[in-house]
Amino acid sequence: MQSQNKKKLILGITGSFGSGKTEVAGIFQSFGAKALDADKLAHGCLIPGTRTYKRIVSIFGKGILKRNKTIDRKKLAALVFDDKNLLVKLNSIIHPEVIRVIKQRIRNSKSGLIVLDAPLLIESGLDKIVDRLIVVRITKPKQIQRIKQRDSLSLRAILKRIGYQMPLREKAKLADF
Template identity: 35%
Template sequence: MSAAWILGLTGGIGSGKSAAAQHFIELGVHAVDADHAARWVVEPDRPALTQIVAHFGTGILQAGGQLDRAALRARIFQHPEERRWLEALLHPLIRQEIITNLAKAESAYAILVSPLLVESGQHLLTQRVLVVDTSEQLQLQRTMQRDHASAEQVQAILKAQASREERLRHADDVLLNDRDINWIQAEVERLHRFYLTLRTGQA
């Protein structure tokens, strides 16, 4: 079997990206989640965590030696230069982890699920990009409800992500998710049938 081509799947927070990814997985598509890769590279036994602690201090660790993500997030959202430092350390490690996992695909195509597909340059690992899109108002509403977060917290995350326009500029396909779960699943099935006809990710 020839190597799987790679579909990049992205969308802003609260867009329904995870629900779409889950349905692709249920249809038998191999998926790699960039967030999982990002978590794995900062596990306690990994060199990245040692460097993060050396830079930020032990205040960003939980009692058990795990990374305290909330503490780290608070630090980097207030200091853009700290966020850039962290990204410079982690992005190459995450990228390698993603490449290794995508290579294990046995489906006709594989999916790289990443909220920062465009911002991190991970779209360069893909042959095609699918953007799950929705209005900013719906993103706010869904995320506040799901994460019990304030509007300010969600808006800070939205600001750190690529703008809707920027994401759409990179899209080969757009799944507009302004309805319910049945709608998104039907759209995923339609796209899946189409993707199975592609050899290299391009029609």
């Protein structure tokens, strides 16, 4: 886990869905770190007209579009979290683009500390570009409560999404903190 630019410290923050990664990243940001949120960058890849948008629509169909031709992320999520193969396919489209954007933002940043907030940091291979890795852990009951409040998902949907991610105990084995 070593960044290519020795003038910048790249701190990776990961954890499970709803664990508080963004809150931890926000603490570092409040002290001057440049924060990169992989989820927000992924949402930017879904803008109509982009190559990623076109590939997703060609694979998942126009049924995932809203009237204004933007991707309905809830419809897309319902599809991919019901079929692991579709989730793998979606990730194979989005991850390379998000990784490209992250590397570009790191190169262009003037900050000496960059915090990368990414739920799939290890799974996507982004752990290879960070200098230190923090895994944010949370109890499952607290995690479920946070997700229900934030996303209004059913318990079944929450557990299914958590189940698709690398277990926290496995991520923790790779953590520096």
